[in-house]
Amino acid sequence: MECKNENVKSWVNEVAKKLTPDSIVWIDGSESENKKLSQGLVDDGIFIKVNEKEYPNSYWCVSNSNDVARVEDKTFICSRLKGDAGPTNNWVDPKEMYTKLDSLMAACMKGRKMYVVPYLMGPDGSPFSKVGFELTDSPYVVVNMRVMARIGDVALKNLSDKSNDFVRGVHSVGKIDPANRYICHFPEDNTIISFNSNYGGNALQGKKCFALRIASSLAKKEGWLAEHMLILGITNPKGEKQYVCAAFPSACGKTNLAMLVPPVEYQKAGWKVETVGDDIAWLNFGDDGQLYAINPENGFFGVAPGTSDATNPNAMATLRGGNTIFTNTALDLDTKTPWWKGLPNMPKKAKDWLNNEWDPESGTEPAHPNSRFTTPAAQCPSISSEWQAPKGVPISAIIFGGRRARLAPLAYESKNWQHGTFIGMTMASERTAAAAGKVGELTRDPMAMRPFIGYHAGDYFKHWLDVGKKAGAKLPKIFHVNWFRTDDDGKFLWPGFGDNMRVLEWILGRVDGKAGSIDSPIGALPRAQDLNLKGLKLNDSQTSQLLSVNIADWIEELTSQDEFMKSIGDKMPKELWDEHSGLKERLLGKHKAADTMTQNAAV
Ligand code: OXD
Ligand code: MN
Numbered sequence: 167m168e169c170k171n172e173n174v175k176s177w178v179n180e181v182a183k184k185l186t187p188d189s190i191v192w193i194d195g196s197e198s199e200n201k202k203l204s205q206g207l208v209d210d211g212i213f214i215k216v217n218e219k220e221y222p223n224s225y226w227c228v229s230n231s232n233d234v235a236r237v238e239d240k241t242f243i244c245s246r247l248k249g250d251a252g253p254t255n256n257w258v259d260p261k262e263m264y265t266k267l268d269s270l271m272a273a274c275m276k277g278r279k280m281y282v283v284p285y286l287m288g289p290d291g292s293p294f295s296k297v298g299f300e301l302t303d304s305p306y307v308v309v310n311m312r313v314m315a316r317i318g319d320v321a322l323k324n325l326s327d328k329s330n331d332f333v334r335g336v337h338s339v340g341k342i343d344p345a346n347r348y349i350c351h352f353p354e355d356n357t358i359i360s361f362n363s364n365y366g367g368n369a370l371q372g373k374k375c376f377a378l379r380i381a382s383s384l385a386k387k388e389g390w391l392a393e394h395m396l397i398l399g400i401t402n403p404k405g406e407k408q409y410v411c412a413a414f415p416s417a418c419g420k421t422n423l424a425m426l427v428p429p430v431e432y433q434k435a436g437w438k439v440e441t442v443g444d445d446i447a448w449l450n451f452g453d454d455g456q457l458y459a460i461n462p463e464n465g466f467f468g469v470a471p472g473t474s475d476a477t478n479p480n481a482m483a484t485l486r487g488g489n490t491i492f493t494n495t496a497l498d499l500d501t502k503t504p505w506w507k508g509l510p511n512m513p514k515k516a517k518d519w520l521n522n523e524w525d526p527e528s529g530t531e532p533a534h535p536n537s538r539f540t541t542p543a544a545q546c547p548s549i550s551s552e553w554q555a556p557k558g559v560p561i562s563a564i565i566f567g568g569r570r571a572r573l574a575p576l577a578y579e580s581k582n583w584q585h586g587t588f589i590g591m592t593m594a595s596e597r598t599a600a601a602a603g604k605v606g607e608l609t610r611d612p613m614a615m616r617p618f619i620g621y622h623a624g625d626y627f628k629h630w631l632d633v634g635k636k637a638g639a640k641l642p643k644i645f646h647v648n649w650f651r652t653d654d655d656g657k658f659l660w661p662g663f664g665d666n667m668r669v670l671e672w673i674l675g676r677v678d679g680k681a682g683s684i685d686s687p688i689g690a691l692p693r694a695q696d697l698n699l700k701g702l703k704l705n706d707s708q709t710s711q712l713l714s715v716n717i718a719d720w721i722e723e724l725t726s727q728d729e730f731m732k733s734i735g736d737k738m739p740k741e742l743w744d745e746h747s748g749l750k751e752r753l754l755g756k757h758k759a760a761d762t763m764t765q766n767a768a769v
Contacts, residue, residue, distance in 0.1 A: 167194065167319040169284065173330045174299060178282055181301050181336055186273045187280035193308055195318020203305045212306065213491075217502040222488030226497045226504050227306065228521040232344045234494055235536050236367035236374065238617050241349040243379070245621065250353075252622030253733055260352050267359055270346055274338045274361075278303040283311050284321035287377050287462035292556035294390075294450050294460050296381070297325045298333035300358075300371045307337060307369050310491055313465035313540045315372040333357070333380055335371040339364045351375060353383040353620050366467050366493070366538060377446045377462045379620035385448070386621060386629045389636070394614045395447040396424040397459045399550045399559065400670055403436035408674055411447045411459055411642075412565035413614040415595040419649060419662065420444065421468050425480035425548050428667040431701060437667065440550035441480070441543075442559055444468070449561065455640040458558030463543065470495055470506040470537035477508070477663065480548045487545030494519045495539075496532030506537040562677045566613065567647045568595040571606070573719050574648035576660055576712045577669045578689040579676055583634030585689070586644025588745035591627050592727045593646075610730045624737020631741055645673050646689070651712055659712050661702065668698050686715045687752035717756050724750055 169175060169192065182190055193199065204225060207213035213225040243251040244260040251257035258266075281302050288295025298321075300311065311317055325332055333356045340346065340362040347362040358375045360368050367374050381392035395411040402408075414420045424444035428437045443461025452458045468481060470492070475482050484490075492504035498513035505513050516532045518524040524532040543549055552559050566589055568574065580586035590613040597607045610616065612623065619626045634641060647669055649662045672692045675681025683690035694709050704712070727746060731738050 167322050169322055170327045171322075171325055171329065173328075174325075174332065177334055178299075178301065182280060184268060185271060185275040185280065185303075185336075185338065187275035187278055187303065189279050191279050191281050193281055193283045193318050195312060195316075195320065200309060200312055203309050207305055207309070214497060216492070216497070216504060220501070220503050221485060221490055224485075224488050224490040224492070226492045226495065229494050229519050229534065230342050230364070231520055233342050233363050233365050234534055235365060236617070237344075237347055237349065237363065240347045241617070242351065243620055244350055244352045246354060250621055250625075252619075252624060252737070253735060254616055254619060254623045260354070263348075263350055263352075267348065267350065267361065270348075271336075271338060271340070271361055274340055275303045281305070281308050283308055283317055284325075285311060285315040285317045285372050286321040286324050287315060287372055287381075288448065288460050289554040289556050290316060290320050290324065292460055292558070294448055294558065295324060295462070296333070296376075296384075297321050297331070298335055298372060298376050300335040300337055302337040302369075304337065304339045304364055304369065306364055310366065310370050310540050311372060313489065313491065313542055314370055314463055314467060316464050333376050335359070335376070337361070337369055337371060339369075349375065351379045351620060353380060356380060356384075366540070370467070373446070373463065373467060374618055377448070378615070378618035381448065381462070381620075382615070382618065382626065383620040386625065389633070390451070391449040391457075391630070391633060393447050393449065394445065394618055395459075395564070396420055396444050397442035397447050397461055397559065397561075398424060398426070399440035399442055399552065400674060401436075401438040401440070402674070405436075408562040408677065409442065409459065409559040410563040410565055410670070410673065411449070411561050412567065413590070413593070414567045415569070415593070415609065415611040415614050416469075417598045418567055418569050418595060421466070421473070421481060422478050422663060423666060425478055425546065426667060427479060427548075427664050429664050429701070432667050437671075439548060439667070441546055441548045442550045442553045443543075448558075450558065451636065451639065452557065452560065455636075455638040456560045457642060459561050460555075460558040461543070461553060465540055465542045466546070468539050468541065470504075470508075470539050471533070471535060472508040473506070474508050474510065480546055484541050484543075484546040485539055487542070489545070490539055490541040493538045493540070494534040495537040496524060506533040507531065507535070561642045563645055563673050564642050565645045565647055565673065566590045566593050567649070568593050568611070569598065569650040570594070570648050571596060571650060571652045571656070572716070573723055574646060574651070575691055575715060576649075576651065577645060577647045577672060578686070578691050579673075579683060580644040580646070580689050583641050583644065584631060584741055585745055587627065587630045587634065588742050588749075589644060589646050589689070590630070591742055592730070594726070608726060610726075622737055624734045624739065627734075627742055628737070628739045631739055643673075643677055645676075653708065653711060659704070659708050665702065672697050687717070687749060687756055688715055688720065691715070717753055720753050721757060724753070
């Protein structure tokens with residue numbers, strides 16, 4: 167299909183004049199084109215085809231040691247006013263950044279092909295889907311974009327010939343020079359330019375750059391929400407199906423929750439869990455006043471370490487469906503299969519993630535901690551029949567979560583949308599050994615969106631409050647969960663994984679008005695009798711610790727919340743300061759009553 171849109175064609179020519187590629191290749195998204203590009207990567211020594219029986223039509227990719235993750239210090243929101251980018255973003259004046267990039271990127275595609283990748287974020291034919299174009303000199307980006315977005319003809323079909331409503335994206339791997347790496351967003355021009363990185367989160371522009379940063383800014387203007395949330399469908403034994411969205415910072419088990427396998431007793435009783443999305447949700451109001459979510463993506467760019475048949479069989483089955491690209495993993499040379507930490511059978515003979523021969527005696531890890539797979543969502547055994555529904559799926563509950571060893575109870579419910587927004591805004595997680603920095607240190611990550619809010623965070627919180635004020639809105643209930651509470655010996659109290667189903671059941675019970683709870687200063691908590699704990703080996707003390715609020719700890723938490731809220735400045739909405747004061751009053755009231763612990767009444 168030929169692109170007939172003159173706005174697109176003239177922009178492509180303009181970019182080509184500056185970057186001077188040898189040729190321009192329009193991507194159609196076909197199978198034959200994909201084969202040719204993948205074979206080209208094999209011929210160049212960048213891809214190795216892996217074991218066809220284990221992972222059909224799949225490739226292992228050689229990595230670059232300086233290009234393995236998103237680079238927040240090199241990520242910019244270039245709005246005309248600095249105040250529109252706010253305190254959580256790096257900012258440079260757009261004119262200055264365009265000039266800098268023009269000079270840095272001049273003729274950077276000389277000797278290379280420039281691929282024009284038309285892509286669609288969201289299901290074909292959905293009124294909520296949006297079109298983007300990524301002009302890239304990286305065939306790796308093209309084949310990954312084909313998995314993560316709907317590319318080629320389908321995107322052109324969703325853009326009318328005269329439309330100027332598309333995201334303009336330019337990407338060049340340059341020399342993969344970290345000193346001149348830039349991931350730039352120009353929200354007022356719907357433009358993304360990324361240079362000198364080939365890593366997914368920086369280079370596959372449909373994902374974080376468009377579907378979160380640019381989309382969050384569009385969503386504010388247009389009255390919807392673009393969020394870093396998984397989407398899950400849950401069917402109860404009566405056959406009633408409900409959907410929830412959930413936001414978690416990294417290393418909190420988001421992919422596992424998106425592909426949750428319920429405990430056997432739940433399966434026998436008729437419960438069913440389905441995946442709609444694992445990372446991003448676009449939420450729009452339907453005519454009935456409910457929020458409907460679409461997953462703008464077409465695949466999973468999943469974190470491999472810790473993924474195995476034991477922890478996430480649905481993810482493993484998706485990979486075994488084939489058509490997968492493995493990045494930053496090791497390659498077991500005996501089996502010709504990718505390997506990462508958490509898989510059984512440590513390789514005896516392997517290439518490490520940088521394509522070096524790995525010495526099993528060396529004590530080094532052959533796979534990078536940020537090993538990734540890019541795999542088609544349609545292959546996931548738990549994928550929902552509704553995952554491409556053009557109108558999206560109606561959302562009954564929004565769940566925020568974090569990793570808090572002591573503070574947050576297993577689950578609690580907000581009083582209303584404003585209080586729920588406050589709970590999302592104060593989300594935080596403790597650092598694990600997997601990331602650089604001090605273990606246990608608290609990172610504030612509002613709505614799990616801190617690196618992805620494409621404008622001023624204070625305006626983003628205000629937008630959440632405004633969404634809640636929409637006339638006729640039938641809003642989802644908002645909850646907070648914490649799977650990571652530990653006992654005094656540092657052992658996890660909650661089994662997690664499939665057993666998180668028990669908490670989901672309580673959440674849906676609260677939505678339906680059928681499950682009980684007890685009030686606490688932070689929100690409504692489940693009591694032991696409100697949760698199905700059958701079959702779990704929890705003693706009374708463990709249950710009590712999971713389902714209680716330690717007033718003294720929460721009073722300490724207020725100080726850290728206060729610090730974060732002040733860092734947002736004058737744009738922190740008054741309503742959220744009111745919520746903060748309300749929480750303080752409730753906690754101090756309890757404290758004065760010498761009641762240091764709001765205990766689960768049943769224990
Ligand atoms: C991701 C991320 O890759 O959140 O999804 O960093
Ligand atoms: Mn993510």
